[in-house]
Amino acid sequence: MLARKLKCVTCGANKVNELKSSYIFCDYCASFMGYEFSLLEDETKKAFDMEYFLSHNNTWPPETAEYMDATQKMAAAMQSKDTELFISSFIKYQDVAMKIMPGNYSPKMKNATYKAAYLKYLEALFRDKLADGYFEEMEENNKRFAAAQEKIKTEIIAGKPMMTYDENFEKYIDEVFAYCRESAQKTVQYPSINLYPEEMSNAVTDMILKQGVAPYARMLKPEDFEKLVKYLGFQTEYIEIPDVKTIPQNCAFCAAELKIAEGAKFVMCEYCGNKNQAGAKAISCVNCAATFDPDEAGSRNKCPYCGSLVQAL
Ligand SMILES: [Zn+2]
Ligand SMILES: [Zn+2]
Ligand SMILES: [Zn+2]
Known part of the structure; x- marks a missing residue:
């Protein structure tokens, strides 16, 4: 059978089951194995439901309105360099985004305890970033990328400006990605990383880096985003492995049917984000x-x- 060319950082196993999201969990020990772009969903259309907007006096669904409000407050906080307003609106923004765009997040966010721990980590991370000159860094970035950004061609597709993938776009990505690398490296060196609610591994550092690229999935046509993933060397590669037998077991938390690989100890339920014991x-x-x-x-x-x-x- 074909499996991803990817080994579990904890137990060395291959990924044998199909993915349900961009987040990959080991089928044998439930450890986080990595992140890939193949199932990255554009949930913005669902969240920004135009039909709702037009039939409700030009207002968004309540949670989408909260999301918009939080992003506006974040922008205002950035302008006035207001740390506390930035932190509170950023946490609100993440909290609402997890509700209206759950596919962009790890299935573990569906577990309330994990989500609370993750939000606590994010707050600590942004306190570290802000103490390290985050507002100034963003201002600097706007200048740093402006020249390359200006050269990007855009076309309007279904009322949305989409970037055109060409040489100029690649030059822009080179600059942005160099920044993503710096930023990902800093992220794992801040003291807040101790609050990260999961064991740290290369899989996590790799995910942090890839998440910097993920937003371009919404700004590029699918075939162009695929080009970008290839350009950055993030495409999924496969290897041939001996067939693995799986037996069905219902999730102890949400009753969804899981496939348990022979010899597995733990498996992550990708529907509810809870860890199940094999055979239990x-x-x-x-x-x-x-x-x-x-x-x-x-x-x-x-x-x-x-x-x-x-x-x-
Ligand atoms: Zn494993
Ligand atoms: Zn009870
Ligand atoms: Zn479940």
Whole structure:
């Protein structure tokens, strides 16, 4: 069978199951394995629902309006160099973006505990960045990329300005990407990285870098974005591996059907973002009827949803 030319940083396994998002998790130990662009969704059309806008007196759905408001506040904070306003609106922006564009984020964000930890990390990261002259850096960037940006041709496709992929675009990307590299390197050196809610590995550093490129998926035609991914050397490569047998198991948290590879210990449910133990039976809470992993109940002896005492079978 064909598998991605990618090994798990924790256990060395191949990725054998198909992906549900751009975030790749190991089918044997549930570790984060990496990020790829193949399933990057443009969810902006859904979030900016034109039909809703026109039928609601030119207003966006409530969450989209909150998102717009947060971006405006971020821009204002940047202008006035207001650290606290920037932090609060940035966190709000991320929080709403995860709701209206969930496909852009790791499925783990669907787990409330993980999401809260991740937002806490983001706040700490931006406090580090701001202390390191983030506002000035952004001003500097605007100047730094202006000349290259001016040379990019755009065309209006379906009412949206799209960049044209040509030599000038590549020159611009060279500059932007050099900055992304610097920035990704700094990100993993700030003290805030200790709050990152996942084990640090090359897979995470690589993802941070690739996330800098992801927004261009919305500014380029799909075939042009593919060219960009290739230009940067981020295209998915495959290798031939012996066939792997998988058996179905329902997620202990959301009941979605998971494929468990033979020999797997843990598997990440990409529907709800929770880690499942291979071969484990789910426990049901007699009080609220929620189902969850016995490991989770065993460590706390409590239903993670309502707090009732549960007995591990
Ligand atoms: Zn693994
Ligand atoms: Zn699930
Ligand atoms: Zn319960």
